[in-house]
Amino acid sequence: QVQLKETGPGLVQPTQTLSITCTVSGFSLTSYYMQWVRQTPGKGLEWMGFIRSGGSTEYNSEFKSRLSISRDTSKNQVFLKMNSLKTEDTGVYYCARDQGLPGTVLFDYWGQGVMVTVSS
Amino acid sequence: DIQMTQSPASLSASLGETVTIECRASEDIYNGLAWYQQKPGKSPQLLIYNANSLHTGVPSRFSGSGSGTQYSLKINSLQSEDVASYFCQQYYNYPLTFGSGTKLEIK
Numbered sequence: 001q002v003q004l005k006e007t008g009p010g011l012v013q014p015t016q017t018l019s020i021t022c023t024v025s026g027f028s029l030t031s032y033y034m035q036w037v038r039q040t041p042g043k044g045l046e047w048m049g050f051i052r053s054g055g056s057t058e059y060n061s062e063f064k065s066r067l068s069i070s071r072d073t074s075k076n077q078v079f080l081k082m083n084s085l086k087t088e089d090t091g092v093y094y095c096a097r098d099q100g101l102p103g104t105v106l107f108d109y110w111g112q113g114v115m116v117t118v119s120s
Numbered sequence: 121d122i123q124m125t126q127s128p129a130s131l132s133a134s135l136g137e138t139v140t141i142e143c144r145a146s147e148d149i150y151n152g153l154a155w156y157q158q159k160p161g162k163s164p165q166l167l168i169y170n171a172n173s174l175h176t177g178v179p180s181r182f183s184g185s186g187s188g189t190q191y192s193l194k195i196n197s198l199q200s201e202d203v204a205s206y207f208c209q210q211y212y213n214y215p216l217t218f219g220s221g222t223k224l225e226i227k
Contacts, residue, residue, distance in 0.1 A: 045164070045207055047216035060215040094163055104170065105211035106154055110163035 002026035004095050004111035011117050012085050020114055022078040022095030029053070029071055033098035034078045035107060036069060040091030050098065051078060085118045092116070122146050122210050126219030134227045137198045141222045143208035145189045152212030155184055155193045158221075159204045167206075168193065200226060 008020035022034065036048040049059035051069045059067050068081045078095055092115050096107035123146040133139045143153065151171040156164035166175045168184035171191055181196040195202055203226055208219040 044220050045209075045218035047218070058214070062215065096163075099166075099169075101169070104152070104154075105216055106166055106169050107156075107164070108166050108175070110165070113163050 006111040006114040017083040020080045124219040130223045149212035
């Protein structure tokens with residue numbers, strides 16, 4: 001069955017870089033877009049960006065200058081890296097699968113999320 | 121960016137009641153709208169897409185409607201397992217944006 005699981009550090013210092021890995025099973029990364037969404041106390045749910053089944057990426061301009069999404073299809077993993085972290089980046093980070101229905105961008109499977117606290 | 125304004129922020133209703141949650145977009149999103157349910161401590165789950173299509177496995181007491189800039193989620197015959205927060209999401213245009221959520225409780 002389809003499963004997604006994020007792993008990452010619980011605590012990151014301000015100005016440092018956040019790295020999160022999303023490991024998937026039950027489907028191929030070459031068949032689906034993979035999305036990243038975060039949920040923060042200040043802004044709620046925010047779409048961050050995605051990586052297409054072909055490997056190209058798109059980012060929310062809110063994060064564009066400091067966000068990078070990549071993948072390793074051989075390991076069924078998608079990676080999020082965001083630099084220059086601030087305390088406002090504290091929140092839960094989710095990877096989610098894009099269902100792939102034409103004309104839509106829907107998240108049909110989500111990971112359990114990883115809580116990230118930005119603090120010194 | 122398209123702003124999604126969701127109301128009410130919180131809602132308390134009795135078992136068996138019908139509740140409605142509203143979502144207003146800052147511009148026409150041409151039915152490019154989804155609703156998600158997020159139970160406490162869990163990740164969001166897709167309920168409705170294309171404003172009124174029920175996602176696979178979602179109980180039929182959930183329904184969506186609307187057009188243009190105004191959309192709503194209705195839950196008939198409220199059950200205890202419906203206690204959750206509900207979010208709308210527009211996918212008509214990037215960046216994808218979400219409503220601020222409605223927290224539903226049982227009276």
